[in-house]
Amino acid sequence: MLRRLPLWRRRANDGTASTGKQSLARLAVSEDLDGSKAYAVPCPIMSNISSDDVRAEVKKFWDFLSRKLKSQFAEMYLSSASVFAADARRMEPARLMLVRRERELLGPASSVAAKLGPIDVQPLGADLAIASYPFHLSITRTRASGKRYQSEVPSGRVTQVFRRDEKGVLRIIHEHMSSAEPVSTKELPPTDPLKHA
Amino acid sequence: MLSFSQNMKKISSEDVHKEVHRFWAILSGNLTDKLEEMYSPTAIVFTGKAKRSESGKLMAVRRSRQIPGPAHSSRAEVGSIDVQIVGPDVAIAAYTYSFNTQKILANGSKVQINTLLGRATQIFQRGEDGALRIVHEHLSAAAPPAMEKAGE
Numbered sequence: 039m040l041r042r043l044p045l046w047r048r049r050a051n052d053g054t055a056s057t058g059k060q061s062l063a064r065l066a067v068s069e070d071l072d073g074s075k076a077y078a079v080p081c082p083i084m085s086n087i088s089s090d091d092v093r094a095e096v097k098k099f100w101d102f103l104s105r106k107l108k109s110q111f112a113e114m115y116l117s118s119a120s121v122f123a124a125d126a127r128r129m130e131p132a133r134l135m136l137v138r139r140e141r142e143l144l145g146p147a148s149s150v151a152a153k154l155g156p157i158d159v160q161p162l163g164a165d166l167a168i169a170s171y172p173f174h175l176s177i178t179r180t181r182a183s184g185k186r187y188q189s190e191v192p193s194g195r196v197t198q199v200f201r202r203d204e205k206g207v208l209r210i211i212h213e214h215m216s217s218a219e220p221v222s223t224k225e226l227p228p229t230d231p232l233k234h235a
Numbered sequence: 236m237l238s239f240s241q242n243m244k245k246i247s248s249e250d251v252h253k254e255v256h257r258f259w260a261i262l263s264g265n266l267t268d269k270l271e272e273m274y275s276p277t278a279i280v281f282t283g284k285a286k287r288s289e290s291g292k293l294m295a296v297r298r299s300r301q302i303p304g305p306a307h308s309s310r311a312e313v314g315s316i317d318v319q320i321v322g323p324d325v326a327i328a329a330y331t332y333s334f335n336t337q338k339i340l341a342n343g344s345k346v347q348i349n350t351l352l353g354r355a356t357q358i359f360q361r362g363e364d365g366a367l368r369i370v371h372e373h374l375s376a377a378a379p380p381a382m383e384k385a386g387e
Contacts, residue, residue, distance in 0.1 A: 214356040216375030
């Protein structure tokens with residue numbers, strides 16, 4: 039049995055009545071109390087993504103990366119996300135990039151420090167927004183060989199497309215990082231492995 | 236911000252492929268359509284070497300002046316275009332490209348610029364008039380473009 043639910047029922051079913059944050063567009067199908075399927079339709083109370091929400095996610099992204107919070111950092115990306123890494127010739131699935139970043143940037147002997155420029159936000163509807171901004175990045179990465187490198191990205195630029203997932207969380211669906219100037223990299227002397235154990 | 240009307244045609248991968256090829260045909264001087272009309276009035280772009288983003292319309296006007304005439308047409312090769320449809324009216328095109336063009340320097344000399352490892356992200360949105368326009372663009376290169384003196 040299919041029928042439209044009254045607005046208050048739809049919100050209650052979604053558990054968003056208290057926050058009012060999530061989009062009703064995600065309520066395409068929900069189970070009614072009697073087990074029958076109820077179809078909801080988008081309505082005017084759908085909340086658009088705000089620029090502040092997006093800026094907060096961008097700051098979280100860099101915070102997770104610099105604090106090496108692996109799982110939180112990985113959760114910033116949707117499973118279908120695609121990425122142009124700053125030094126890559128081709129686009130790759132985010133899950134591959136995450137494996138590499140985890141190995142090179144999130145290990146005990148690696149570090150990431152970023153300074154962000156002004157963040158432009160372009161909302162593209164209720165569930166989508168683009169963030170773009172310049173950044174300065176200092177990273178120490180450990181390659182698979184064990185060698186460590188210090189890189190400076192003085193004029194980094196990034197585009198991150200955020201999309202709300204089914205739980206209403208903003209996550210990255212596409213990312214493009216690049217540098218307007220050549221990245222300077224130097225090899226660092228080996229460190230005592232016990233020091234970082 | 237534009238909203239999607241039920242009467243609008245949903246964006247398709249073919250639509251996006253067509254627009255990407257139109258973009259490069261204009262830049263190469265093979266199509267006389269106006270480049271600035273490909274951009275939304277609110278578009279933001281990162282061009283190849285710019286440290287900051289800028290207005291897409293302004294950049295397009297500047298880039299249009301550099302589009303070569305028929306005698307010096309540029310050459311673009313676009314790799315496989317990955318299209319993600321992320322809404323009824325929004326799609327992300329991401330691809331690699333190479334671009335070979337001629338530029339006249341301030342001293343009047345001509346140089347050939349070869350971008351071999353170009354990477355592009357272009358986000359298209361269907362406008363209220365039904366046309367797809369770029370709302371965001373990020374062009375970069377995995378290696379600096381090669382420059383050489385061009386012959387007459």
